[in-house]
Every structure is written in C-alpha cells, then in structure tokens.
Amino acid sequence: MLKLKKISVIGMGLLGSSVTLSAKSGLSGTKVIGYSHRGSTRDKARQHEVAHEITDSLEQAVLGADMVILATPIQTFEDYFRQIGPNLKDGCIVTDVGSTKTLPHQWAQKRLPESVYYVGSHPIAGSEKRGLEFARDDLLAGAKCILTQTEQTNPGSIELLEKFWSKLGCKVSIMSPQTHDRIFGLVSHLPHIAAAAMVNASRSKDLQFAGRGFIDTTRVASGPANVWADILLTNSKNCAKGIQKLIAQLEELQDAVNRRDAEKVEKLLSSASEKRGKLIQYKIDQQELF
C-alpha cells in the first residue's frame, strides 16, 4: 500500500526498536533497517530481531532508503542530518520521533539537502522501562502522533507520513512545530519539571510519610534524567515560560492562603478540580484513558 521499499531507523532504544518492530509486522513489502552507533546495541538488536537487517554503518543504513527515522537524543539530530545528508536519495523523507520539534525543523532546514523532505513526528508513546529489551510491536497502538509542518514542508510527505503512522496504529494530528512545543511544554514538560522540583524540595526523612498523593504527583520525576534533560534543553523558552506561569499560579494560591481568603482559596481549588474533571471526561469519551 505505502510505496516504501526501504525504511531506516537510526537509534535502537525502546522507541526506535518499537518502531522497527511495528513496521516489520504492520507493513508488507517494506524492508526495515535498524542502526545504532553502539556495537553492543546492534548485537542485541540482531538477537531480538527487531528489524529485517541491522547495519554496522550509518551510510549503509540510509543509502537508497525511502524514509529515514531518527530515534536518537534530540540534541544529536543536527549532527546526524549533516552526516546522512550526502547519502540520502532524492525524495527521501526524513523524520524523527523526538519530543520537541522547533529545533529539529531548523536543523533540517540548515543541514539536509534540498532534494529530501523533512517532517517532524512525535509519537506519544513510551514506557517507564527503557531499552530495546522492552520494545514491543504494539507500543504505538492507539498512541497519538503529532506531525509538524512549516511553510516549507512538502504536502506529499505529510500525507505519506500520516498513512505510515496510522498503519502503525497511531492517531495522527498535524500542527506547526511552534504550536507543538508550546502545548507540550505545558502539558508534558512542565509536569516533569514540577515533579522534579517537588521531590527536590522535600527532605528525605520526611518522605516516609508521603502517601499516594505525593507518589502520583511526582511519578514522572522517576523518568530517565538524560532523556528529559534533552527534552527540556531543546524546548528551553517554552519550559521557562511554563515555569513562569506555574509560579504565577502558585503565588496566587500562596497569597490567598496567607490572607486566609477562604473564598479565593476554594475558588482556585474548585476551578482546578472542574477543569481536570472535564479533561478526564474527554479522555474517557475518546477512550484514551487506560
């Protein structure tokens, strides 16, 4: 169905190798190539047979590919674009699975040849587990996947990627990289920042009294620090703005509590409770709550 004879995934972590596994089982007539810069990871990838072929060379991986998907840390993208650029065939679609999108678009514009098409992808799937061992061919099933486009983006590439991610089970939305980074700065990166700040603000010996409230509120802070640092550092302006918004809300509550303004405190808490209630109802309606 999709005219993709060869796709290559660079980076064989949990997400990269789940993409190769899903593509292997979901697409017929497509050869799925995997590459990792680490020899030990390539060995594991071969053992687990996550792709049709694991190549030892980056050049070999992308040569003749119809689509190349970066699944490495976001901060490596610029360098990978530079490295793979000369080896990409004309009309190749380049995308990635990174959690921030504005910088990747800028880097693609700067580093990729004009003969290839870049589109940003952000499949919102993951697991608290890390690494190829936990890869699954259904990790993407039911996940949202955001595609990002600018005025330069080739419409045919967007269409093809929309079909590709849909085939892998994703629900696709399209927006600009700026909108993506603003929204995810607030709904994803800010919760991570707040959770980490809350844990850092607590004394270890007091935590024996922490209950489910604290544990749930800070769950995301247990995520891998290097992955999240990569995300925050490539969305720094939106994160900084989000922190400012959160601090403003905290100060409003602090002020109301300090003045013992019962009406205001209750109003702030009930507006949050109602707004979250609507979110939960929406997620239930969309069957996105599990």
Place this chain on the structure above:
Amino acid sequence: MLKLKKISVIGMGLLGSSVTLSAKSGLSGTKVIGYSHRGSTRDKARQHEVAHEITDSLEQAVLGADMVILATPIQTFEDYFRQIGPNLKDGCIVTDVGSTKTLPHQWAQKRLPESVYYVGSHPIAGSEKRGLEFARDDLLAGAKCILTQTEQTNPGSIELLEKFWSKLGCKVSIMSPQTHDRIFGLVSHLPHIAAAAMVNASRSKDLQFAGRGFIDTTRVASGPANVWADILLTNSKNCAKGIQKLIAQLEELQDAVNRRDAEKVEKLLSSASEKRGKLIQYKIDQQELF
C-alpha cells in the same frame, strides 16, 4: 480490652462513618454513637447502620462518652469544642481525624475544660469518593495514623488512643502538632497546591494533548475543593513556606534551562529521580505500596 463503654463520632462523612463502622466491628463491648448536624445525613446513617445509635442532639451524643472523635471540617473544631465542653464527663478523651493539627491543639487548650484530655489524631485514609455511602469498615486497615501531643498531653490518653487506632488496623506514629503540620505541609498539602496550580496554568483546549504524565501529576487536584481549602487554611504558614521552597526549586531549574546548562539540568533531574527511587523502594519494603 479497651475500657471504652461509649464512643461518639461527630460528623458522618466518609471518614467519620468509616470510623464508626470499624469501631462497631473491631471493638467488643463498646457502644458506638454517631451524630451529624444534618437531618438527612442522620437518616442515611441510620439506614446504613454505620453506628449502634445515631442521635439527633449533639448533647445527647457526647453525654457520658469515654471518647469523642470530631470528624467534621477542621475549621468547625473550635466551635464544637465550645459546644460539647460543658457536657463531657471528667476524663473523657477528645480527639479528631483532621489533616492539620497545630490549630486544633490550640483550640482544645482554649475551649475544652481541664477535666478532659485532648490528643490529635490523623488517620491517613481516604478515597476519591465522598460521603457516608462509601464508608467501609476496612478503610483504616493498614493506614498510618499520626497522634499529636504537646507538653500538656496526658500520657495515658496517648496510650489509649494508640491502642484504639491499632485495633482499627492503623500503624500509629507520635509527633508534635508542629512537626506534623510541617511534614504534611510538604508531602501532602504542597502536592495538592502544585497540582491545582498546574491545572490552572494550562489552557483547556491544549489539554486534549495531555497524556498520562499530566493526568497523574494533577490527580489530587480533583479532590473536593472545600475539604482541601479547609486543610490549606488551617496550615497556612507551612503551605506558604512549602510554596516558597517549590518556587525556589522551579527557579533553579528555570535558570539552568535558560542558560542551557546541560550538566546542571541533568543533575537536578537525576537527583529527583534517585530520591524518588529511594522513596518507592522504602514504600515497597514497608509494604505500603498498592
């Protein structure tokens, strides 16, 4: 075993009526009385037989009681102490199940007669559900219960309450009301404040893209606004201090992100991740994680 012929619980919400139910089934030879100021709640309490007897009058409820437990909003305690004081028999133990403890101790000191003994109790049990309909006689099983004492507290009363809550399945700790409010300000009230602030900082239309991270981080914000306003307003100083600490941590992260100081960002995130990892391990070791 416990020399309690009559205990009275004032307030028939989820927690109050779970206490009467647990006492009914866990203590032999103790008559358990319930009271609510609302006629409709008293009717429901009788229907559900949450206590041996539901009285229509507050005076009747506490007359001759060996122990009186307040399970009403914290901000009503001072007034209840004033109302019930004259009707309490000498040596009666007065306690409560409120989530903050410094003010209740002050109010007890001021409003209760010297012939009775006040001790603060905070059984850490609850549910997202509210009201008598959801009361259970095992709601307290395995829960922590903090008892709070000052220099004025009668040691015999502490011992008796320790036995009482243990009988109902609680794991009892003892501390000062000031320590209690400082700790719970950080591990319980601050997560609630942060969750509400995070929801309030978000735009409704962006929330369709919220994933599990946002949903878990803000779960507690769905709690009942009036109950939480009552808690925050009776622990205002600790809440304000906690917010200050959280803001300081947020600003440290914001600064590191703004300066794109990768090492610092990763260090802050990994210290949070490690600290939370230890907390989870402790909770697993204590079999407190469910």
